[in-house]
Amino acid sequence: MSSIKRAADLEEFSAFIAERTGLYFPREKFQDLELAVSRAAPELGFTDAAACINSLVTSPPDKELLETLAAYLTIGETYFFRNKADFDAIRNIVLPALTGDGKREQTLRIWSAGCATGEEPYSLAMLLDSCSPALRSRAVSILATDINSKALREAGRGIYGDWSFREVPEQIKATYFTKTRDKKLHLLPRIRGMVDFSYLNLAEDSYPSLLTATNAMDLILCRNVLMYFRADLAEAVLRKFRAALKDGGWLILGPAEGPLTFSDKIPGLEPARLPGLTIYRKAAGPRPQPPALYAAAAPSRTTAARTRPPAPPAPKKRPLEEAGGLYRAGLYTEAGKELEALLAAEPQNAAGLVLLARVRANLGRLAEAGKLCAEAIEADKLDPLAHYLLGTIFLEEGRDSEAGMSFRKALYLAPDHILTHLALGNLFLRGGKAAWARRHFKSAAALLKRHEQQDVLPDSEGMTAGRLEEIVRSALTRFTDD
Ligand SMILES: C[S@@+](CC[C@H](N)C(=O)[O-])C[C@H]1O[C@@H](n2cnc3c(N)ncnc32)[C@H](O)[C@@H]1O
Secondary structure: OOOOOHHHHHHHHHHHHHHHHOEOOOHHHHHHHHHHHHHHHHHHOOOOHHHHHHHHHHOOOOHHHHHHHHHHHOOOOOOOOOOHHHHHHHHHHHHHHHOOOOOOOOOEEEEEEOOOOOHHHHHHHHHHHHOOHHHHOOOEEEEEEEOOHHHHHHHHHOEEOHHHHOOOOHHHHHHHEEEOOOOOEEEOHHHHOOEEEEEOOOOOOOOOOOOOOOOOEEEEEEOOOHHHEOHHHHHHHHHHHHHHEEEEEEEEEOOOOOOOOOOOOOOOEEEEEEOOEEEEEEOOOOOOOOOHHHHOOOOOHHHHHHHOOOOOOOOOOOHHHHHHHHHHOOOHHHHHHHHHHHHHHOOOOHHHHHHHHHHHHHOOOHHHHHHHHHHHHHHOOOOHHHHHHHHHHHHHOOOHHHHHHHHHHHHHHOOOOHHHHHHHHHHHHHOOOHHHHHHHHHHHHHHHOOOOOOOEOOOOOOOEHHHHHHHHHHHHOOOOOO
16 A cells, blocks of 8 residues: 555544544554455445545545445444343343333334344344233334444345354244245344334434434443444444433443443443443433533633633523523433423423423423424414424324324425425325325425535434435435436
8 A cells, every 4th residue: 555655644544534433543453444445445436545545535525435435444243132141131120120110101212323234123123022912012113223334234134144143042043033045044024124224323423313213212222333433432422322312211332332441421321330231321310511522612621721810600591592502412301491491481482392392302201292392383373393393293103194284284384394395205105105205305305405515404403414415315216216
């Protein structure tokens, strides 16, 4: 790799990769980085690694290119029921806590983040299926995401060779798999249908979000992923996971990714030290400090404090603005308190009602969120956002026809609202109305063209126009002539 001015270019490339994917290649791993890029170069259309690196660091990065590259940079090693201690804890501690008295009616929401070829989320699906009939009858949603689209496509097929079964008892194979002609094992459609696979880059994408169904989780598994991340970026992911969990929800990391590797100081995530297992639980109580991620925006604060007299206290923000900031930082309980105080003084404040509805929805309290939307609509009948939000809540509750009505009202009031077009597209797709779905996806695509890629769209929980464009593009590939 003579044409790479080694240290300098690789340094820059490594920093670029960390920013875009979270993956950390320090100096000691430059050789691995070079090797991965030289393997990826032909598929990316470059003659060698040097050309590929030079192009990536000098011109605006192409998302598809990065996605292909990520498949070479990441380690997709996985197998069914990997780390038995985790699955024992899920069966014996987590599920009983989540399905105890009074919680029977709620949908159980699980997310396998960094799922590779699907063995992990499918193990969860089999575990749930093998549990008591009471648990089996509950609505369960398992979301499985990864940055590697190739792995996701394989996961969707559900066909596995011997290597994926290295710790699996024969009885599991006999119960849940059928043999293919080439002696592989094919997972039963019933179990495959329990998992929804989707692309999500933990370093870039916006979550939690109703839009990607990454909100109000009961359990998140992110095992053997963050150990490859730069520490600050791993901690940022952990903070977002905290926001994505319901109060009392659980997070399981890989055995080498314990609170000793990362911080024990993620506010509101309490580590429990169990043998062979790294598990956190989201505290339900108040969390006094905002996360360091947001505080870090003010550089060299400590030096400044030493040399200058203390600044006068910042003027108090307006309650709605304050609550919005807390909401964006994922501090839903605190945002809720701020909004309750505001609404006690101004019960008809439509924007306050809508924000409180979003807070409740992110905590999984959908019925309350729906009621608040109805109150917001009562207070301001012309607010499209309240109708849109109510639609997304109905959608989560499986009330598709009511969702459709709310989205249509939102669109009547704001015909250019991109997220409503996207939501209607998904709703029609789910209902088998392809032509209508396609029409709304096309409208969303056209409206997105008015934005710069990096524009964060209003009401989108931080989603950029570029990311939404990808979602729309991927939705449109279902229709043959697009
Ligand atoms: C070693 S596998 C872990 C699979 C599974 N969780 C397990 O423990 O068996 C790591 C996975 O993390 C994914 N990954 C790496 N960086 C990611 C990112 N920025 N966003 C999403 N997934 C990522 C990789 O593509 C890979 O599939």
